[in-house]
Amino acid sequence: MNLLTQNSKLKKTSKELGVRVFNFGIPAYKSASGKLTCPFADACVKFCYARKGAYIWSNVQPAFEKRYELSKTDQFVNKMYNEIVKKKPDYVRVHDSGDYYSEAYLNKWIDIALLFPEVRFYSYTNSVLLLKKATLPDNFDIIFSDSGKQKHHINAIHDRHTRIFKSEAELEEAGYANASKVDLYATKWYNNTNKVGLIFH
DSSP states (O other): OOSSBOOHHHHHHHHHHTSOEEEEOOOSSBOTTSOBSSTTBOTHHHHOGGGSGGGGOTTTHHHHHHHHHHHTSTTHHHHHHHHHHHHOOSEEEEOSSOOOOOHHHHHHHHHHHHHOTTSEEEEEESOHHHHHTSOOOTTEEEEEOTTBTTGGGOOTTTSOEEEEESSHHHHHHTTOEEOSSOGGGGSTTTOSSSEEEEEOO
């Protein structure tokens, strides 16, 4: 089972910036058994890109389910360690699908990041309060999504956050960095503001 893959946006990002960017995904919103994998999702459920297109192909869904089941076990950190050694990423996007569904799960990712200080990890998340109380290593960046149940806990001045726009012109006028095509433009390593703009699609 491949734990790290590349979606089309990350392939484009890798080519554009000359770096190796991989992603880890679990089921979007709910697992097949009905467990919430995005516990603080709200309006984003309706337009979530990970609930349509290639993400819902019959040969793709079982892989998300297997990764989710593995993420709940004590073997997850070790399995991910081996995968990172094998794939040699420069950047890992944690969750192109799914979110941090528990503190124990988040802590596993923190442990993984600590094992690889030379690799940079990043996530978009609606689990605002969980991440705000966590102590993250320097090689871990978080972008808060503005469409979840905890969006009122986002400080738009101090917290790196997303905002969705209807057009590129609207995005630029608001002073946001456009991360719609190049994913790493959302992160602190490529964007020196806390403003991450995405164009609705």
